[in-house]
Amino acid sequence: MADTDAPRGYARGRERREAILKAANEVFAARGFRGASLATIAERVGLSEPGLLHHFRSKDELLLEVLKLREQHDYDRVEDAMGDTAPYLDALLDLARDNEANPGLTRLFAILGAEAVDADHPAHEWFRERYRTLRGFVTEHMEEAQERGEIAAGLDARVIATQVLAVWDGLQLQWLLDPDEVDLATAFEDYLAGLSAR
Amino acid sequence: MADTDAPRGYARGRERREAILKAANEVFAARGFRGASLATIAERVGLSEPGLLHHFRSKDELLLEVLKLREQHDYDRVEDAMGDTAPYLDALLDLARDNEANPGLTRLFAILGAEAVDADHPAHEWFRERYRTLRGFVTEHMEEAQERGEIAAGLDARVIATQVLAVWDGLQLQWLLDPDEVDLATAFEDYLAGLSAR
DNA sequence: CCTACCGATCGGTAGG
DNA sequence: CCTACCGATCGGTAGG
Secondary structure (H helix, E strand, C coil): CCCCCEEEEEEHHHHHHHHHHHHHHHHHHHHHHHHHHHHHHHHHHCCCHHHHHHCCCHHHHHHHHHHHHHHHHHHHHHHHHHHCCCHHHHHHHHHHHHHCCCHHHHHHHHHHHHCCCCCCCCHHHHHHHHHHHHHHHHHHHHHHHHHCCCCCCCHHHHHHHHHHHHHHHHHHHHHHHHHCCCCCHHHHHHHHHHHHHH | CCCCCCCCCCCCCCCCHHHHHHHHHHHHHHHHHHHCCHHHHHHCCCCHHHHHHHHHCHHHHHHHHHHHHHHHHHHHHHHHHHHHCCHHHHHHHHHHHHHCCCHHHHHHHHHHHHCCCCCCCCCCHHHHHHHHHHHHHHHHHHHHHHHHHCCCCCCCCHHHHHHHHHHHHHHHHHHHHHCCCCCCHHHHHHHHHHHHHH
């Protein structure tokens, strides 16, 4: 008879992977990739470094897995918040409120994205591709929002998309540095209001 | 008689300090504070690590001196570009064009600012204070711009100031990651045009 | 401003 | 031939 507390088959390994990804997420979000050590992450999940490296072959691979996981998470939430009929700008605002309630998620992309500006950074290509995809994604939604009259039709959708992502990142930086002085959701709402008022 | 190639008095030390600050600027801009090593900086100016630490007592001190120097540089340029009569929005656009021609300067603040989101980072307080000062500074100029009719009077100057800084940082991030896809000055100009068109 | 080092920690790998 | 690790240690480098 198997011990009921011990997961059978590969379940144990899957749980370990999830625990490592969670810990790595937190440490990368706090200290960046270069400031984070595998030892710190391993310690948090009660493993040795070699134990951790059994599940992820290198620090680079661990980073990319964390990014992939969080990105999917964000996409899912935007899809949820949008539905078929809800205005896109409202969905974005919902996401901003969500981020305000969950700083850890915000910090991960804010810190790693800036670090990845360096062409030698292991996530450099990943972030470049991410922004290309995001600009395309938001551009499409802006075109639809224009067709529905949510925002003025005279504006270039791609210009707006680039701008929306910039305001998004820039506000998060100011908010992360000084949460008492900057209200993320309200500031983002002010920007979106400007888009529809034009 | 002194060797004509060797600066007399304290001149040599001043030159060394300047060379170190320049090298530190470049290395911090490329790799962040935590990713940069004193050894790399020392090597660039032909010094040993202890030699470097004769001029700056610690890595932390070196970082703060670099930041102070670059910040003053930026302020001076804004003042120059503004004069008494030139519109403030035009001065900002000039600065954006300047940054586009000089990525190193832009990278320094983009990478270090995000890294400094961590409360344990040696420049955390410095960056928080920097953004408080900048928000106040830009707010004042926006109020003046409203009085002159450059931008619509109905907008809250502080909200606009926060937004301008956000777009500024966010666009620089996208541009640094992918300079072929994002035109910094043009994208910023588009945003400013939206402000005056309202 | 040097050589010569320190306590510690880095990412990653060995055999078992 | 698989998984999930272990204690010990590799060669180098960190800030000081």
